Amino acid sequence: SQKIEQNSEALNIQEGKTATLTCNYTNYSPAYLQWYRQDPGRGPVFLLLIRENEKEKRKERLKVTFDTTLKQSLFHITASQPADSATYLCALLSGSARQLTFGSGTQLTVLP
Amino acid sequence: EADIYQTPRYLVIGTGKKITLECSQTMGHDKMYWYQQDPGMELHLIHYSYGVNSTEKGDLSSESTVSRIRTEHFPLTLESARPSHTSQYLCASSEFTTEAFFGQGTRLTVV
Numbered sequence: 001s002q003k004i005e006q007n008s009e010a011l012n013i014q015e016g017k018t019a020t021l022t023c024n025y026t027n028y029s030p031a032y033l034q035w036y037r038q039d040p041g042r043g044p045v046f047l048l049l050i051r052e053n054e055k056e057k058r059k060e061r062l063k064v065t066f067d068t069t070l071k072q073s074l075f076h077i078t079a080s081q082p083a084d085s086a087t088y089l090c091a092l093l094s095g096s097a098r099q100l101t102f103g104s105g106t107q108l109t110v111l112p
Numbered sequence: 113e114a115d116i117y118q119t120p121r122y123l124v125i126g127t128g129k130k131i132t133l134e135c136s137q138t139m140g141h142d143k144m145y146w147y148q149q150d151p152g153m154e155l156h157l158i159h160y161s162y163g164v165n166s167t168e169k170g171d172l173s174s175e176s177t178v179s180r181i182r183t184e185h186f187p188l189t190l191e192s193a194r195p196s197h198t199s200q201y202l203c204a205s206s207e208f209t210t211e212a213f214f215g216q217g218t219r220l221t222v223v
Contacts, residue, residue: 002171032209043202043214044155089155093209098162100145100204100212101171104154 002027004092004103012109013080021075021106023090030092033066033073038087038105047088048075080110115139118203118215125193125222133188133218135203144186145204145212148172155202161186193222 005024013019023033031052036044050057050066050073057064063076077084087105094101116137125131137144146159147170157170161180175197176190186205190197200219204212 034211041217043204043217044212045214046211049211091212098143098168099157099160099170100143100206101157102147102155 002101004028004090004101006088006090006103007106008104010107010109012111015081015110015112017080019077019080019084019108019110021088021090021108023073023075023103025071025092025103028071028092028094030094032093033064034091034093034100035062035064035073035075036089036091036102038089044089044102077108082110082112085109116203116205116213116215118201118218120218121216122219123221125220127194127222129193131190131193131220133201133203133220135186135188135215136184137186137205137213138184139205139213140183141205141207141213142183143206143208143212144180145206146170146176146178146186146188147202147204148174149200149202149217151200159188193220195222198222 003026034049035047038044048064050064061078065074087107089105090103119134142163144161147155149155156172158174159178161167198221200217202217203215206212
């Protein structure tokens with residue numbers, strides 16, 4: 001069956017360090033992979049999108065990599081700040097681009 | 113600022129009642145989604161639509177139904193609410209391959 005797995009444990013890091021979050025998937029051939037941020041009680045907010053033929057994407061302090069051979073995406077936040085504390089979700093858009101499916105999310109806490 | 117709206121934000125209703133959760137977007141997006149999310153848990157896709165008169169069930173089985181008669185409107189209906197339906201329901205819309213915009217969500221409690 002199709003599965004999207006993210007870091008199962010919550011991630012705590014010190015302010016200023018780089019946070020690295022993992023998204024692994026099985027039995028998918030996604031055309032697009034997206035990362036979202038979700039704060040408690042609110043809907044997810046889009047951060048970055050990467051296509052299957054792209055290896056890396058950057059936006060300010062954020063970087064996403066996409067390895068279709070390993071079936072894995074890594075999400076990096078450099079120079080992390082307490083305001084970056086949230087749950088981060090990866091989402092896969094199928095080749096037909098009809099269904100957007102989310103992983104379980106990783107809760108990140110940046111300690112001052 | 114995303115132009116997608118959900119009403120009501122909060123709803124407490126008795127068992128057996130029929131309810132409709134409203135979702136509207138003004139961005140002209142063809143694709144719309146309904147997700148169910150319990151506190152601290154993952155988002156589960158329950159319904160999606162890729163255009164007018166097209167609806168599909170998602171990965172999570174749900175007793176709810178949806179309709180898509182107009183591009184901007186994607187309501188979700190529960191014919192007979194039960195306590196097991198208590199959850200947060202999130203609506204989203206997107207262009208064909210781009211990011212999804214989410215509404216504020218409806219927190220439903222069935223007593």
